[in-house]
Amino acid sequence: MLSPCRTVTSLLLRPASRLPLRLGSDGRAASSLPKEMIKKYELEKDECRPLYMDFQATTPMDPRVLDAMLPFQVNYYGNPHSKTHAYGWESESAMETARKQVADLIGADPREIIFTSGATESNNMAIKGVARFYKTKKRHVITTQTEHKCVLDSCRVLESEGFSITYLPVMPNGLLDLELLEASIRPDTSLLSVMTINNEIGVEQPIKEIGQICRSKGVFFHTDAAQAVGKIPVNVTDSKIDLMSISGHKLYGPKGVGALYVRRRPRVRLEPLQNGGGQERGLRSGTVPTPLAVGLGAACSIAQYELEYDHRRVSMLANRLVQKIMSELPDVIMNGDAERRYPGCVNLSFAYVEGESLLMALKDVALSSGSACTSASLEPSYVLRAIGTDEDLAHSSIRFGIGRFTTEEEVDYTAEKCIHQVNRLREMSPLWEMVQEGIDLKSIKWTQH
Amino acid sequence: MAASSRTQVISLYRMMLMESKKFPSYNYRTYALRRVRDAFRANRTEKDPKTVERLMVEGRQTLALIQRQ
Numbered sequence: 001m002l003s004p005c006r007t008v009t010s011l012l013l014r015p016a017s018r019l020p021l022r023l024g025s026d027g028r029a030a031s032s033l034p035k036e037m038i039k040k041y042e043l044e045k046d047e048c049r050p051l052y053m054d055f056q057a058t059t060p061m062d063p064r065v066l067d068a069m070l071p072f073q074v075n076y077y078g079n080p081h082s083k084t085h086a087y088g089w090e091s092e093s094a095m096e097t098a099r100k101q102v103a104d105l106i107g108a109d110p111r112e113i114i115f116t117s118g119a120t121e122s123n124n125m126a127i128k129g130v131a132r133f134y135k136t137k138k139r140h141v142i143t144t145q146t147e148h149k150c151v152l153d154s155c156r157v158l159e160s161e162g163f164s165i166t167y168l169p170v171m172p173n174g175l176l177d178l179e180l181l182e183a184s185i186r187p188d189t190s191l192l193s194v195m196t197i198n199n200e201i202g203v204e205q206p207i208k209e210i211g212q213i214c215r216s217k218g219v220f221f222h223t224d225a226a227q228a229v230g231k232i233p234v235n236v237t238d239s240k241i242d243l244m245s246i247s248g249h250k251l252y253g254p255k256g257v258g259a260l261y262v263r264r265r266p267r268v269r270l271e272p273l274q275n276g277g278g279q280e281r282g283l284r285s286g287t288v289p290t291p292l293a294v295g296l297g298a299a300c301s302i303a304q305y306e307l308e309y310d311h312r313r314v315s316m317l318a319n320r321l322v323q324k325i326m327s328e329l330p331d332v333i334m335n336g337d338a339e340r341r342y343p344g345c346v347n348l349s350f351a352y353v354e355g356e357s358l359l360m361a362l363k364d365v366a367l368s369s370g371s372a373c374t375s376a377s378l379e380p381s382y383v384l385r386a387i388g389t390d391e392d393l394a395h396s397s398i399r400f401g402i403g404r405f406t407t408e409e410e411v412d413y414t415a416e417k418c419i420h421q422v423n424r425l426r427e428m429s430p431l432w433e434m435v436q437e438g439i440d441l442k443s444i445k446w447t448q449h
Numbered sequence: 450m451a452a453s454s455r456t457q458v459i460s461l462y463r464m465m466l467m468e469s470k471k472f473p474s475y476n477y478r479t480y481a482l483r484r485v486r487d488a489f490r491a492n493r494t495e496k497d498p499k500t501v502e503r504l505m506v507e508g509r510q511t512l513a514l515i516q517r518q
Contacts, residue, residue, distance in 0.1 A: 052476070060476065060477075063477055063481075063514070063515075064514060067514050067517060309484075309487070404480065405479075405480045406476075407475075407476070407479050
């Protein structure tokens with residue numbers, strides 16, 4: 001194999017050198033160059049960056065989003081809550097347009113959208129807020145074991161405040177058992193929190209059915225839809241969702257902004273986490289960052305426009321990747337349900353290969369073994385353990401994230417490189433040798449003493 | 450009218466592709482080229498003059514957006 005910089009990255013970047021004013025590749029006279037050439041040099045510094053295949057961790061911002069945000073970073077800098085002058089009014093009107101764009105994407109009323117700093121804050125607000133508001137009568141909260149860390153951690157905090165929490169297990173395909181859910185609801189249950197699309201294995205929970213159950217039992221339904229909004233159609237009315245968390249940087253918007261949907265009819269009430277000037281209907285005090293809110297709005301409106309096109313393309317690329325890897329490598333397991341899933345999140349376990357060493361071997365492709373929050377530790381993912389994946393397979397899993405800006409070439413390169421490296425690592429592995437000789441690894445007692 | 454509109458569409462298409470090629474970043478460049486091509490192909494059989502006009506306005510706005518990058 002050639003070095004990555006000489007193979008794919010430079011091949012892919014080559015068309016950029018066909019810019020109108022080409023001055024040769026050594027670029028001695030960089031200071032006297034026109035704007036486009038300077039831009040090109042800035043980017044060539046990063047020419048050897050890996051390919052990006054981790055769209056679940058974050059997404060690059062869409063140029064159209066930046067285009068919408070830029071005026072609010074420089075010219076229109078008014079505080080959107082200033083009522084006494086034009087600077088405030090123009091910011092406010094931009095913020096309200098953004099609110100409407102977010103609401104339109106999920107079928108809500110603009111008044112039901114609250115801007116936050118991201119999905120983590122939205123989740124914290126929803127879970128702690130609702131549980132604390134209704135704590136005199138209801139002291140039980142239900143969630144699942146495969147939730148994002150911020151949901152689980154908020155629940156831990158509630159537990160220390162005296163609430164009782166049920167962490168529901170999921171079925172081996174990653175989906176929630178609806179009968180079990182129904183049986184777990186108690187008269188004093190205030191809230192159920194289930195994520196729409198899992199960030200690690202990409203399974204899509206039956207949100208409509210869950211919403212139906214919650215509504216009939218009088219339990220508020222919160223869903224963490226950070227991975228779902230803008231990728232699949234989500235409608236809060238159809239699915240009877242009471243609270244929903246949205247993240248800006250998962251749908252090609254800016255980082256540092258998110259939203260929480262809070263239903264007005266029937267009204268959901270929550271205790272604010274942050275107190276102060278009473279912005280956002282008193283639920284989230286603090287000045288709304290206009291440029292970020294505008295960016296989130298633009299990202300939502302683009303996502304709405306591009307949803308079908310993106311989904312078709314992401315499905316095609318994901319199929320291409322999975323087909324290619326599965327057809328050339330034996331013993332590859334896809335984690336999570338095969339049907340009810342978002343195609344852009346492919347989680348594969350390569351048996352007899354250690355996930356971390358595969359990630360290191362694939363250093364020219366930006367991949368991860370699971371959530372970015374836990375990627376620093378070598379522990380296998382708790383999501384994979386919750387769906388009953390064996391310890392050894394959980395250690396060998398890799399998540400491929402495909403998004404709007406992924407190309408066919410990138411997918412092909414990743415698949416080829418992955419096949420090559422898995423074969424190489426397996427050849428080195430004594431376990432693989434034993435399996436080829438027909439020894440059942442499960443029958444071996446590893447500890448001798 | 451129809452003929453001039455056709456040349457207008459083709460000229461807009463060419464302009465958009467030309468400007469899209471100027472994206473320095475590989476992923477944005479390929480996306481812009483692909484998206485422009487697919488959008489024009491998806492609407493190539495569009496007959497209704499009002500829709501064509503609306504699409505042309507959208508296209509011109511997008512062209513300006515690409516040029517601003």
